[in-house]
Amino acid sequence: MSASEPTRDRDPEGRPRNARPRDAYGRPLPYGSPGMPRVPDDYAPTTEQALADGRRFLGEGLPFNAHEVFEGRWKCAPEDERELWQGLAQICVGLTHLQRGNGRGALTLFSRGAARVQAYGGPYDGVGRAASALGPDADPGQAVELILKELPG
Numbered sequence: 001m002s003a004s005e006p007t008r009d010r011d012p013e014g015r016p017r018n019a020r021p022r023d024a025y026g027r028p029l030p031y032g033s034p035g036m037p038r039v040p041d042d043y044a045p046t047t048e049q050a051l052a053d054g055r056r057f058l059g060e061g062l063p064f065n066a067h068e069v070f071e072g073r074w075k076c077a078p079e080d081e082r083e084l085w086q087g088l089a090q091i092c093v094g095l096t097h098l099q100r101g102n103g104r105g106a107l108t109l110f111s112r113g114a115a116r117v118q119a120y121g122g123p124y125d126g127v128g129r130a131a132s133a134l135g136p137d138a139d140p141g142q143a144v145e146l147i148l149k150e151l152p153g
Contacts, residue, residue: 025099026064039068044076051153054088058148061141063095084124087116088151091131095144103136110134123152 020028021035029035045053050073057066067089074085090113097106110131118128130150134143 022064024062024064026067026096027100036062036065039065039072043069043072045069045073047073047077047081048153050085051151054092055148055151055153058092058095058144058151061144063092063099063144063147067092067096083116084120087113087119088124088127089113090116091127091147094131094134095140095147098134098138098140098143103138106134106138107136126150127152 020031021033022028022038024036039053050069053069054066057063057069070085070089070092074082074089077085090109092113094106094109094113097103097109114128114131116128117124117131127147127150130146134146
């Protein structure tokens with residue numbers, strides 16, 4: 001690494017962490033820029049807290065933040081729940097791609113996420129069906145509302 005290259009952000013234990021601020025769509029901003037509040041790297045919610053926080057962020061039109069919430073639960077969930085949380089995170093990343101104008105990327109993530117959450121059946125089946133129904137040209141705001149309506153909580 002040359003002296004002109006920035007060093008990689010790391011936490012106190014030396015693990016890589018991206019400390020750059022991000023915009024409302026999760027895109028990195030230059031250091032020192034005002035950005036959106038982030039979900040802490042050590043966030044480890046219960047099922048109820050993850051659903052409540054995810055619903056709140058979706059209600060605010062912030063699916064990138066909802067993705068970070070579901071990813072936080074995925075990291076600490078029991079093994080038999082991990083696919084569910086990964087699927088919810090992927091659906092939220094798909095919503096983020098729609099917001100960014102990347103319909104093809106959104107479609108890929110909706111498909112992956114829907115398959116994971118539908119495997120859990122019950123209240124999550126509706127989330128998977130809703131994600132599967134979204135196309136690459138879906139209106140981002142309406143897509144977020146659709147997923148929020150189906151998300152248990």
